[in-house]
Amino acid sequence: MAKYLLLKHYRGAPAPANDVPMDQWTQEEITAHVQYMSDFADRLEKTGEFVDGQALAPEGTFVRYDGEGRPPVTDGPFAETKDLIAGWMVIDVDSYERAVELAGELSAAPGAGGEPIHEWLELRPFLAHPPTITE
Amino acid sequence: MNEALLRGLTPGVIGVLVRRGADFAAAEDAVQDALLEAVRAWAADPPRDPKGWLITVAWNRFLDATRANTARRRREDLVEPAPESTPAVDDTLQLYFLCAHPSLTPSSAVALTLRAVGGLTTRQIAQAYLVPEATMAQRISRAKRTVSTVRFDQPGDVATVLRVLYLVFNEGYSGDIDLAAEAIRLVRQLAAAIDHPEVAGLLALMLLHHARRPSRTTPDGSLVPLAAQDRELWDTHLIAEGVAILQAALARDQLGEFQAQAAIAALHADALAAEETDWVQIVEWYDELVRLTNSPVVRLNRAVAVGEADGARAGLAALVGLESVPRYLAVAAYLHERDGDAELAARLYAEAAAKASNLAERDYLVRQAARLNSG
Numbered sequence: 336m337a338k339y340l341l342l343k344h345y346r347g348a349p350a351p352a353n354d355v356p357m358d359q360w361t362q363e364e365i366t367a368h369v370q371y372m373s374d375f376a377d378r379l380e381k382t383g384e385f386v387d388g389q390a391l392a393p394e395g396t397f398v399r400y401d402g403e404g405r406p407p408v409t410d411g412p413f414a415e416t417k418d419l420i421a422g423w424m425v426i427d428v429d430s431y432e433r434a435v436e437l438a439g440e441l442s443a444a445p446g447a448g449g450e451p452i453h454e455w456l457e458l459r460p461f462l463a464h465p466p467t468i469t470e
Numbered sequence: 471m472n473e474a475l476l477r478g479l480t481p482g483v484i485g486v487l488v489r490r491g492a493d494f495a496a497a498e499d500a501v502q503d504a505l506l507e508a509v510r511a512w513a514a515d516p517p518r519d520p521k522g523w524l525i526t527v528a529w530n531r532f533l534d535a536t537r538a539n540t541a542r543r544r545r546e547d548l549v550e551p552a553p554e555s556t557p558a559v560d561d562t563l564q565l566y567f568l569c570a571h572p573s574l575t576p577s578s579a580v581a582l583t584l585r586a587v588g589g590l591t592t593r594q595i596a597q598a599y600l601v602p603e604a605t606m607a608q609r610i611s612r613a614k615r616t617v618s619t620v621r622f623d624q625p626g627d628v629a630t631v632l633r634v635l636y637l638v639f640n641e642g643y644s645g646d647i648d649l650a651a652e653a654i655r656l657v658r659q660l661a662a663a664i665d666h667p668e669v670a671g672l673l674a675l676m677l678l679h680h681a682r683r684p685s686r687t688t689p690d691g692s693l694v695p696l697a698a699q700d701r702e703l704w705d706t707h708l709i710a711e712g713v714a715i716l717q718a719a720l721a722r723d724q725l726g727e728f729q730a731q732a733a734i735a736a737l738h739a740d741a742l743a744a745e746e747t748d749w750v751q752i753v754e755w756y757d758e759l760v761r762l763t764n765s766p767v768v769r770l771n772r773a774v775a776v777g778e779a780d781g782a783r784a785g786l787a788a789l790v791g792l793e794s795v796p797r798y799l800a801v802a803a804y805l806h807e808r809d810g811d812a813e814l815a816a817r818l819y820a821e822a823a824a825k826a827s828n829l830a831e832r833d834y835l836v837r838q839a840a841r842l843n844s845g
Contacts (some may be wrong), residue, residue: 383609462829
C-alpha cells in the first residue's frame with residue numbers, strides 16, 4: 336500500500352514517440368484522448384486505486400516573501416523554465432510494479448493519428464508515515 | 471455501549487446471517503446498515519439485547535435488499551425458511567479467514583477485514599488510509615466479489631490473517647480512527663477464537679510496541695529513536711500484559727517469527743535504561759529470526775544488535791551483503807559513527823535521508839547528518 340504521483344509534463348520530460356502537439360490534432364483525436372484519460376480515472380476508481388487527478392494551467396507565477404510589512408514579490412512566468420508540470424494523478428497501489436504498470440497504461444493515451452503518444456510520465460513515490468515496528 | 475463494543479458484535483452477526491442463507495457480500499452490507507442504524511437509535515433507546523437487536527435489524531435489511539433486487543428472484547426462496555444451523559467452526563474465526571483470503575491483495579484484505587471484522591464504516595477506513603471514500607468503497611466491493619466463491623466454512627491459514635493484522639498495526643496511518651488500537655482489538659478477538667502461539671506472539675508484539683507509543687515521537691511529530699526514548703513514558707501495564715502473553719506462548723515450544731519479534735521487544739521493555747539492554751540475548755533472538763525467516767531486513771536489524779553487543783566493527787562486518795536492503799545506509803551511518811568515522815557517517819546519513827521512504831525518518835536522518843557536519 337503506497338501512494339504514487341504520476342506527473343505529466345508540458346516541458347522537461349524526454350520527447351515522446353508520437354510527438355505532435357495537441358493543437359495539430361483533429362477534433363476526433365482530441366475527443367478520443369480526453370475520453371481515454373477520463374476512462375482511465377474511472378477504471379482506477381473501480382479497482383480502488385484512485386486518489387486524485389488534476390490538470391494545471393501552463394502559465395504560473397513565482398512568488399516570494401519580501402520582508403516584514405511588504406507585499407510578496409511576484410515574477411514570471413519564465414520562458415526558460417525547463418520543467419513545467421501539466422497535471423498529475425495520485426494512485427494508491429500495492430506495489431511499485433503495479434504503479435509502473437498503471438503509468439504505462441496512462442502513457443498509452445491516444446494522440447495524433449489515434450496512435451498512443453508514448454508520453455514519458457514521471458513516477459514519484461509519496462513519503463509516507465513511518466512504520467510502528469522498526470527494530 | 472461504546473463504539474468498539476458495538477463493533478465487536480459485527481463478526482458474530484454476519485455469521486448468523488450467512489448461516490441463515492445470506493451470501494457474505496449481502497450479509498456484510500446489511501450488517502453495516504444495521505451498525506449505522508444502531509449508532510443513531512441506541513443513544514436514545516439502548517436495547518437490552520444488543521446482538522439480538524442487530525441480528526433482527528440486519529436480517530430485515532437483508533430481506534428488503536433481496537426483495538428490492540427483482541433481477542435476482544432466486545433469492546426470494548431464502549426469505550422465510552431460516553433455520554439456523556449450529557456453526558461448526560466459530561463464525562468470527564471464519565470471517566477472519568475469508569477477509570484475509572490469499573486471493574486478495576494486501577490492501578484489499580486490510581480494507582475488508584476492517585469493515586467486515588472490525589465493523590468500521592467505509593468512510594472511516596477511507597479517512598484512515600487517505601483515499602477518497604468512493605475509491606475505498608470500490609476496493610471493498612471488489613474484495614467481496616473476489617471472495618464470493620469462497621465457502622464460508624472453509625478452513626483458512628492463520629498465518630495469512632496475522633500478516634493482514636500486522637499490516638493494519640504497522641502501516642496504519644493515524645487519523646480519527648486509531649488503527650493501532652483497532653489492530654490490537656482485532657488480534658485480541660482472534661486470540662479468543664483460536665488458541666495459537668503465533669496469534670499470542672503477535673498480540674504480545676503489538677502490546678509491547680504500543681506501550682512505547684507515548685515516547686516514540688515528540689509533540690511536533692519528530693521521531694525519537696529507542697535509545698533516546700523517555701522510558702518513564704512507557705505503559706507498564708501493557709508491557710506486563712505483553713510479557714505474560716509472550717511467556718505463555720513461548721512455553722508451548724512452537725516458536726514463530728512473531729513470538730521471536732515479541733521476545734526482542736520484551737528485552738527492550740525490560741531495560742530501565744538504554745545502556746542496560748541485554749544486547750547479547752537480543753542477538754540470539756535475531757539469530758532465531760534469521761533462521762525462521764531468512765529475511766534480509768532481519769539481518770539488517772541483527773547487524774545493529776551485533777554492533778551494540780560486540781562493537782561497531784562487528785556490526786559493520788554483519789552488514790556485508792545487505793547493501794540493497796532499505797535503511798542499509800542509515801544503519802551503516804550509525805555504525806560508522808560509533809566506529810569513530812564521523813565524516814563518512816555524515817555522508818551516509820545524508821544519502822540515507824535522500825532515500826528515506828517516510829518524512830519523519832528523512833527529517834531524523836537529515837538532522838543526524840547536520841549534527842555531524844556542524845560538529
